[in-house]
Amino acid sequence: MHEPLITYINQYISSPLTSEEEKLITTAFQPKRLRKKQYFLQAGEVCKNTGFITKGAMRQYTVDDKGVEHIVHLYIENYWATDRESSIMLTPSRYNIDAWEDTELLVISRANILDLMNKIPALVEMIRLMDERYAIANNRRLSSAISNTAEKRYEEFAQNHPQFNLRFPQHIIASYLGVTKETLSRIRKQPLK
């Protein structure tokens, strides 16, 4: 049940986890199943947990004044689902996170993460690496959102995230790119250049 997580962590650190450390991790991360459409986090709550997805797909989104959903993150296997802002600042989240498919997660509380970091120094290093990658990915996306037309954003997306492109329906991807589903439909209809 926890193997995907152990494997994932071992990829990031210089020497593999000891069986002692594996045990600590296995204890700290609780398995959880979510049915399609079930919430992992609802806007207004303080986000207390982080989930490592072992199976399934999720999304993080806001709902605006007009009731329109704006998707800010998509998650599949080996992704971490959480609202870091809420979790770190202890402020109510502006986001919903829910299951797009039936999903299996390994869930850990913020307190337990901090505890594990004290006990397993390699984890600190891993989280730093992940933060770096996360920052880089976010920066690229921001840069793209500011600089590019919808068409170019879609091209970059299709290149950088083919997994998402296959896994989520078009109207979800449209929202992730910040355009309407009609616009994305028209972009895709255009002959390739």
Added chain:
Amino acid sequence: MHEPLITYINQYISSPLTSEEEKLITTAFQPKRLRKKQYFLQAGEVCKNTGFITKGAMRQYTVDDKGVEHIVHLYIENYWATDRESSIMLTPSRYNIDAWEDTELLVISRANILDLMNKIPALVEMIRLMDERYAIANNRRLSSAISNTAEKRYEEFAQNHPQFNLRFPQHIIASYLGVTKETLSRIRKQPLK
């Protein structure tokens, strides 16, 4: 010369730097002055340095096919100027960083950061905290870029970054928000709602 940096670091860590540690830091960070318009980093180079701004203002931007600049970050005193992606991945940067005003920096190489982190554990903690904040700020901006109209993005910007709003001219802010200067001019002309 290094006091602003020491003060800055001390704000982030639980117990103040020892004088020994201060010395290490003072040695590792080299003062540098940039005249207005001088480059700190040019697109195509691998970013080797990180600069802590003690005086002045800088900007990070790409230049697109048509020669238009798209500003992705603005920096003033107590900000860190660098391209993390290039610096970490050792890939040529897609960005330019230059001085908007005459600027004074404390510059450190990536290698020296890693070295300092080994010698001063508190720095590791500080960098983690900074990464967290950086990630949060970026996420907000991304969320805003995807979900909001230009008008709302400007409102949020004016709220969240009054320092930038005072310090940089309007066409720079327009670019930072991902709109043309004409559009921003029109937005600002509109009666407040």
Added chain:
DNA sequence: GCAAAGCGTTAACAAATATCAACGCTTTTT
């Protein structure tokens, strides 16, 4: 001190994107 560059604004027009409405097809629910 003068010319040039930088800055913000406005107007007319063009392009990109959103909105609204409708349709057909597929999948899910009952």
Added chain:
DNA sequence: AAAAAGCGTTGATATTTGTTAACGCTTTGC
């Protein structure tokens, strides 16, 4: 098996934003 919901598409139209050009004012460089 029928009904409902989800999905992608298309067309007509509205809105937002970009483009081009021009103008006046201020700051900068020589």
